[in-house]
Amino acid sequence: MSEKPVEGKPVESKSTDSSVKPDAKDKTPSKSVETSEEKKLSNKELKELKKKEKAAKRAAQKEANGISPEQQEKLAEQKREKKQQQTTNSNLKKQLIQTVIKDDSKKKVPTLFSHLETREQRNAASPSISHIVHPAILSLALKISSYKIVGSIPRLRSMLEVFKIIIEGYITPSNTTLQRHLTGHLSHQIEYLKSARPLSVSMGNAIRWLKQEISHISLDLSDIEAKQILCEKIDDFIREKIDLSDRVIIETASKHINNGSTILTFGHSQVLENLFKYCALEQDKHFNLIIVDSRPLFEGKTLFNNLIETETSPNVDDLASETSSVSSRGPKSKPITQDHIKIHYVLINSLSSTILEDVDCVFLGAHAMLSNGRLYSRVGTGLIAMMCHARNIPVLTCCESVKFSDKVQLDSVTNNELADPEDLVSNINSKQPPKKKAFALEQFIKQIEHEKKNEEKSPKGKNNVNNKNKSKKDEDDKDKAPLSNWKDIPNLNILNIMYDLTPPEYIKKVITELGGLPPSSVPVILREYRST
Amino acid sequence: MVKELTIEILALVDPVVDKLKRHQLSGDKTIALEISQLLMRVISAARWNSPFELIQIIRQVGKTLNTAQPKEIITGNIVRRVLAIIRDEVEEEDQDKDQTMMNSIFSLLSTQKPDKKIYQQSKKQSSDFRSIIIQGIRDLVDEITNVNEGLENMAVDLIHDNEILLTPTPNSDTVLKFLLKARSKRKFTVLVTENYPNGIEQAHKFVKTLADHKIETVLIPDTTVFAVMSRVGKVIIGSNAVFANGGCLSNSGVSSVVECAKENKTPVFAVAGLFKLSPLYPFNRDDLIEVGDSGKILNYSDFKLVDNVDLVSNPLNDYIPPEHIDIYITNIGGFAPSFIYRIVLDNYKPEDTHLD
Structure with missing residues (x-):
């Protein structure tokens, strides 16, 4: 009885066949080969049949809903169009690659680092997509690429602020929902932002978080509500992951700075700057600070300047006494560098002479903590950590948990960021960070100069005397700046990388908002962080 | 016992003292040559009755030069080398005179206080002596001028094909010659640190010369040393002075580079001419390190920073x-x-280690 309807409905017959088979196998092991072949066939057929069945079911449903087959076809077409729209992201990348401006200057990267993306490559495509980019992103990209905004946390904060502006001004296109379309929209903006500098680890983490939040927004909400919720969430993120984290970190770290102790730091880190200010202003500690600085960014000078700009607010008692005695003078406010923090400013080359003075501990900033416990930070950090470790000076690093990355890396060569080598050649004695122009402007200037040169060349060729003078002048120029034309020297390369990797054995403690940890605990934190 | 220098000799010494004080002599080799030329002139101008008087004069000159520039080791080295030449000559004459009566044990007992009368030289003797000493100094000058030749011959033995070298001392002429010589037989890459702020111009010139000689050259900032050290095959450094304990003086920043090399088990070799070896021991590190213009670190015009800084230092050397x-x-x-202390003993006399 049961077999007849099975033959009539092939779908079910196969399924019953397959369900029967294991039994058959058990019973007749000699036939196992045959049965398995049968099974394979049946599986394939099964899938096809199931598809057909599903399609049939859908068609039936739609017909039941009152949609004719023709309408269905239209819908399908619309879907295909949508899919194409969704793939614009990858199309964009293709476009970028195709529109790379073939620069006449050869790629000048040392062979060891030739796998890294150069600034030219990053920038090559940016003009071609700038029309779909929000103006706030354009200005942010410019600030980041010219090192006006530098450092992992400032970059993250400004990026999130800009995202808020974008979300507030976002209007969902008619045939999609915010949850689906906004992520793609943001991806374009991020793609452009990447052309300024590669995203920092913290920015990557924040973007991942934001995309997840967007997808979690319930479909029932109106756009305005959804946008409001997103903006609030971004604000919360900034407050929780940056501001409050920093405060916790500072409170923990300030225990390591005592009255009269000597602290060494390298470059500029936002949380460390706040730490020093906190110790001076709120805890009224007096200490020595050795700022180690390096070319070409001179971030130590930024820290120095920022410390000078923070001034002690005069105490109320002092104020009262002062006003009573010398009424004409206003309240005096001194920069904290005058009486609280004694600053010793050195460049990295004098490290070994400096470190021999009794340094009590070293505070280092972080770009990222990698999951194998290595600290990825501004180039030079590793050298300092190594020297201090060799002299038994404790090395501490302050790092918010947004900077934790699940990547692993073993040396600084495999993954790094290439900066513009021109920064190392031009203005070698300026002692200031390079003043960068926008990439497009630079290219424009280059083009004009090139045209000018061509114009000059044509009349110059006529008389040789002029030529000789020129070549003499060239020689003079060479005496002034031997590397002004370094791009024309085939065997010469200039390497300007941004980061290096400090092994975990040099780091005594990583101070995060979750407390002080050894570097080996980074993966633990990552897991906990992921699970919440 | 200490005799003041006569006017004729002071007239010779003073210009050199001024040049040293003003740092007008740049480069260890120039200083070495200048000092040996000066000593040659002093010896031809000086009057003496016994070789010991000559030794006293030279020691006096050495002291004057040392006070002019106490942190310059090379001047002392050359003075001591010349003193050693004189003492060797005296010993030789000594041996000629009393070959017959002295055996070694007796000489041990008796030469503690040499009878100075023996060394009263006649006029002819003293002019012979003078010419022998001057010939000795000429040989020294030759040695200094040709110092790179001996060094270069070792280059090929130490570098293999496609090796990556790193040098943190781009101001060293010796390193440059060494690398250029090695290029004739080997193909290799050289990483050169910038040596900011004291040697950056020299570094750029150095890099350009290397690249012009078809050596793959990469200029790196001083900070990048740690990042690339794992890829470096050998570190090659130039030195300003080598001490008897085997330590040496070099540019500031080199100390951290070699420490980094040690951490990565990368071999470090130092190139130095023989004249850079000094019989001194580096007892106090601070005495050795010269401090340079702090305006190279913070611009004096940057008054806001200068006003608030407690200390800015720009050491020129590293031990x-x-x-x-x-x-x-x-x-x-x-x-x-x-082993350096042995080489030092071969070239200097222990009596002259301290010129005072």
Whole structure:
């Protein structure tokens, strides 16, 4: 009885066949080969049949809903169009690659680092997509690429602020929902932002978080509500992951700075700057600070300047006494560098002479903590950590948990960021960070100069005397700046990388908002962080 | 006992003292040559009755030069080398005179207080003596001028094909010659640190010269040393002075580079001419390190920073302890740092280690 309807409905017959088979196998092991072949066939057929069945079911449903087959076809077409729209992201990348401006200057990267993306490559495509980019992103990209905004946390904060502006001004296109379309929209903006500098680890983490939040927004909400919720969430993120984290970190770290102790730091880190200010202003500690600085960014000078700009607010008692005695003078406010923090400013080359003075501990900033416990930070950090470790000076690093990355890396060569080598050649004695122009402007200037040169060349060729003078002048120029034309020297390369990797054995403690940890605990934190 | 220098000699010495004080002599080799030329002139101008008087005069000149520039080791080295030449000559004459009566044990007992009357030289003797000493100094000058030749010959033995070298001392002419010589036989890459702020111009010139000689050259900032050290095959450094314990003086920043090399087990070799070896011991590190213009670190015009800074320092040198160097390459061969004291003994007399 049961077999007849099975033959009539092939779908079910196969399924019953397959369900029967294991039994058959058990019973007749000699036939196992045959049965398995049968099974394979049946599986394939099964899938096809199931598809057909599903399609049939859908068609039936739609017909039941009152949609004719023709309408269905239209819908399908619309879907295909949508899919194409969704793939614009990858199309964009293709476009970028195709529109790379073939620069006449050869790629000048040392062979060891030739796998890294150069600034030219990053920038090559940016003009071609700038029309779909929000103006706030354009200005942010410019600030980041010219090192006006530098450092992992400032970059993250400004990026999130800009995202808020974008979300507030976002209007969902008619045939999609915010949850689906906004992520793609943001991806374009991020793609452009990447052309300024590669995203920092913290920015990557924040973007991942934001995309997840967007997808979690319930479909029932109106756009305005959804946008409001997103903006609030971004604000919360900034407050929780940056501001409050920093405060916790500072409170923990300030225990390591005592009255009269000597602290060494390298470059500029936002949380460390706040730490020093906190110790001076709120805890009224007096200490020595050795700022180690390096070319070409001179971030130590930024820290120095920022410390000078923070001034002690005069105490109320002092104020009262002062006003009573010398009424004409206003309240005096001194920069904290005058009486609280004694600053010793050195460049990295004098490290070994400096470190021999009794340094009590070293505070280092972080770009990222990698999951194998290595600290990825501004180039030079590793050298300092190594020297201090060799002299038994404790090395501490302050790092918010947004900077934790699940990547692993073993040396600084495999993954790094290439900066513009021109920064190392031009203005070698300026002692200031390079003043960068926008990439497009630079290219424009280059083009004009090139045209000018061509114009000059044509009349110059006529008389040789002029030529000789020129070549003499060239020689003079060479005496002034031997590397002004370094791009024309085939065997010469200039390497300007941004980061290096400090092994975990040099780091005594990583101070995060979750407390002080050894570097080996980074993966633990990552897991906990992921699970919440 | 200490005689003041006569006016004729002071007239010779003073211009050199001024040049030293003003740092007008740049480069160790120039200083070495200048000093040996000066001593040659002093010896031809000086009057003396016994060789010991001459030794006193030279010591006096050495002291004057040392006070002019106490942190310059090379001047002292050359003075001591010349003193050693004179003493050798005296000993030889000594041996000629009393070959017959002296045996070694007796000489041990008796030469403690040499009878100075023996050394009263006649006029003819003293002019012979003078010409012998001057010939000795000429040989020294030759040695200094040709210092690179001996060094270069070792280059090929130390570098293999496609090796990556790193040099943190781009101001060293010796390193440059060494690399150029090695290029004739080997193909390699050189990483050169910038040496900011004191040697950056020289570094750029150095890099350009290397690249013009078809050596793959990469200029790196001083900070990048740690990042690339794992890829470096050998570190090659130039030195300003080598001490008897095997330590040496080099540019500021080199100390951290060699420490980094040690951490990565990368071999470090130092190149130095024989004239850079000094019989002194580096007892106090601070005495050795010269401090330069702090305006190179913070612009004086940057008054806001200058006003608020407690200390800015710009050391010009670094002391490198012997354990951070694997071998020294000199024009007479390669030596371990622990062996340097022997070479020093060969070239200097222990009596002259302290000129005071």
